[in-house]
Amino acid sequence: MRRGVAEIKKSIEGFKSGDTWSLFLFGRELKRSDFEQVDKFIAECEAGRGDAAFRSSTDLAGALAGARFDLPANRGRRIVVLSDGLLESPVAEAAERLASEKTDLRFVKLGSLDKPEAAVTSIEAGTPLAFEGEMVRFTVKVASNRDMNAKLRLIHRGVAVAEQSIKLTAKEETACHAEVRMVTSGDTVWDAELVPDDDWFPANNHLSMTLPVRGKPRILVIHEKPAQMRPFERLMREQDVTLETRGARGLPDSFEEILAFDAIVLADVPATAISPKQMASLKRYVTDFGGGLIMTGSENTFGIGGYFKTPVEEVLPLVSRFEKDKEKPSLAMVLVIDKSGSMSGQPLELARQAARSAAELLGNQDQIAVVAFDDQPQLVLDLTSAANRAQVAAAIDSIAEGGGTNMQPGIVQARDILRGASAKLKHVIGLTDGQFDPMNIIELCREMSDSGMTVSTVAMGQGAAGDLLSQMAEAGRGRFYQTDAPENVPQIFTRETMQASRSAIKEDLYEPAGVTEHPIMAGF
Secondary structure, three states: OHHHHHHHHHHHHOOOOOOOOOEEEEOOOEEEEOHHHHHHHHHHHHOOOOOOOOOOOOOHHHHHHHHHHHOOOOOOEEEEEEEOOOOOOOOHHHHHHHHHOOEEEEEEEOOOOOOOOEEEEEEEEOOOOEEOOOEEEEEEEEEEOOOEEEEEEEEEOOEEEEEEEEEEOEOOEEEEEEEEEOOOOEEEEEEEEEEEOOOOOHHHHEEEEEEEEEOOOEEEEEEOOHHHHHHHHHHHHHOOOEEEEEOOOOOOOOHHHHHOOOEEEEEEOOHHHOOHHHHHHHHHHHHOOOOEEEEOOOOOOHHHHOOOOOHHHHHOOOOOOOOOOOOOOOEEEEEEEEOOHHHOOHHHHHHHHHHHHHHHHOOOOOEEEEEEEOOOEEEEEEEEEOOOHHHHHHHHHOOOOOOOOOOHHHHHHHHHHHHOOOOOEEEEEEEEOOOOOOOOHHHHHHHHHHOOEEEEEEEEOOOOOHHHHHHHHHHOEEEEEEEOOHHHHHHHHHHHHHHHHOOOOOOOOOOOOOOOOOHHHOOO
């Protein structure tokens, strides 16, 4: 460094009267300086003292980004970097930016320290937040300028909780790991201490970090059959985890109650059991407050559970839709939607949204038709390929409210459409919010079932003919849904569409993708 200072002074002597200059020191950050301060800094380094944090790393990219603001706008611009060349940050982007600003960037290589030197370069925990009783893996990185032996300790509250002997290789970074159980809550401080056989500058042999540790975790599990979670409850108790299991409609209504849990598990609960308000709260719980959300696979979760295009799906690490394989059975589906006067406003808009979502889930080899009805049926969309998504969506959006309610003619038209379909699977979804003359609709659904079709029904609101619709679904070997909340209709339609396709549950081998290291995966 003294040679570098001498070269800088010699260069300044050759400046013209209008030239200007600035002097900086850089390590982990950039510091404005002068020759007196630089001489003092060099003396402290030679004595084995100095600012250890400042000298712990070399961020040249950050230094270049900061120094460029000190350059005049209307003159020739030059930055000269004096360094030993051991850089710890990529500089290509910063150099390209300086070049685009017509700034001349030059490097002068200085000699490295010729005395033995080792340092702790980083300490990280495997999680940004831990819980009392949890095993946490710490990763400590160390480096040296020559081969040497050393001991590395992880210290908490003045006590070495882990220690290991390591071999350092010259000019290479070595990563070491230690797994420690969290026994206290609060903001815990962890110090990595390196004790090398030979070292010139001991101040950089320590590095600390703070890890927030909460009390014992509290987890809420939602399951349609809570008794099936008892083995899991016992396992969690052994891990000092407080677990509360509730039924399908046990998710708290208030956001404050949701925040009382550190994680929520949707183990076997369909989207239709969760209100739109609760869906929005779960999304906010994850995105704004870092709450944990787990969804396990079952016939009531993911796409087949009706979570397609919901706020919950947005915060899950995968989507609820998958492309159907070509060899999967093709599906011809007819949606029979009530458009009577009682459906005007939000109910009909939600029915249109539900129909669009159902159409999006179909594969390109599937077909869809839409029949709307009041006191008369209206063919909104004849049977067409689901691949024509724009045409399908436009037809669905054209449905407008009308007069009375008579469902049977709509079901008859759906039957006639499916009779001419060549698909292996033929399915009808009927939705209404009102009462209607049963006529011989039960026999009609049974006849459709006998000919290879299935019929599912949705009763929207307390005024719907729930008993009759349930009998229709039973006769048609389909499924019946009752909802008093129109907001649930889109989830019902998406769930029913995936159920009807019979290919929504994909049984296959999956290759796990590693994201980070964790003690539970030790040895794999």
